[in-house]
Amino acid sequence: MHDHDTSERLASYADVLAGELPDTWTSSHLPPDAKDDLAELAARIWDLDLVAASLAEHPLRQAAVLSRPDGAQLVVLERHDERDSFLVAAVAPRALPDEAYRGVSEPNGIALADDPFLGAEQVAGDLLVRYDSALAQVRDNALGGIQPSQPDRLVLTWQPDGSIATAPVGDSAGAVLEANGFIQDPHSGIYRLGTDDTRAQARALRAIGPQLDALGIGTALQHPAGRTSPTSAPAPATPAPVGARTPAARHR
Incomplete structure (x- = not known):
């Protein structure tokens, strides 16, 4: 042939x-x-x-x-x-x-x-x-060390290179992340926020909390051993009380 x-x-x-x-x-x-x-x-x-x-x-x-x-x-x-x-x-x-x-x-x-x-x-x-x-x-x-998120709780994890990664569940959280500078890997589905500007990184972390909260999605930020957040990032919040509108404790 x-x-x-x-x-x-x-x-x-x-x-x-x-x-x-x-x-x-x-x-x-x-x-x-x-x-x-x-x-x-x-x-x-x-x-x-x-x-x-x-x-x-x-x-x-x-x-x-x-x-x-x-x-x-x-x-x-x-x-x-x-x-x-x-x-x-x-x-x-x-x-x-x-x-x-x-x-x-x-x-x-x-x-x-x-x-x-x-x-x-x-x-x-x-x-x-x-x-x-x-x-x-x-x-x-x-x-890797990225803890899976839940539909009502987004888990963000500091990476060794200083970036922040998360694997959200559902399109709503993903849209908020993209609007605040996170970039999605089309193959793994992981969203990452780079380290080119730590102030911008901190602003993004401050911004996504209220936006996700408005959608009924709580947030949590994991700090692996030896890793600290940018100095301009907000201090961790206390867990939401039982019956609060936020469905999970939010740490930003």
Whole structure:
């Protein structure tokens, strides 16, 4: 089969596959001339079995990438054997540190049926289940010392570099954080407030408390050992009394 024919078939197969998977997926094709993108993609293919063995003999010359809004990605690639079908593998998020992957089993890829509708059933019932589980593990690992928040309580944690990180629950808290200078990592979901200006950092901490309080969300600020807040930051408040409107003690 000519390269052009293979490219068209790969792109068409991936388009149908994306449309049949649960949730929302989009498909994009990387042609042979996208060498840098293909090299970067090959380095992130999360597989130590079937797909890794194939790539060891046949370097990635083209691929179709399926992407989900939360940052999850799958790659569809040529099979290079007597079967007229494709392989599919998970892609490791580029934004997470290597340490987050320690102890997490690779969600190894699978060979797909010739029919993309059957292929979608294979992916949804096998690879996608293992991939989502592995993603949840590495994202949890990436949180490090960040204590998970609750719907009614946002936990902010000082980081070793002086930044502040938090993993809010729900869009309301996230909107308040973004309005006050926090930047969200699209892959891990973690919001961080940098250290370029400690006065601005302190102002942001003062501002988000009342704004979250108005939404019925309490706040707490964790100080790991040896870490202190900027001198201009407000002193910790006393716990809210029972029956107070704030649903949790707030420390800012």
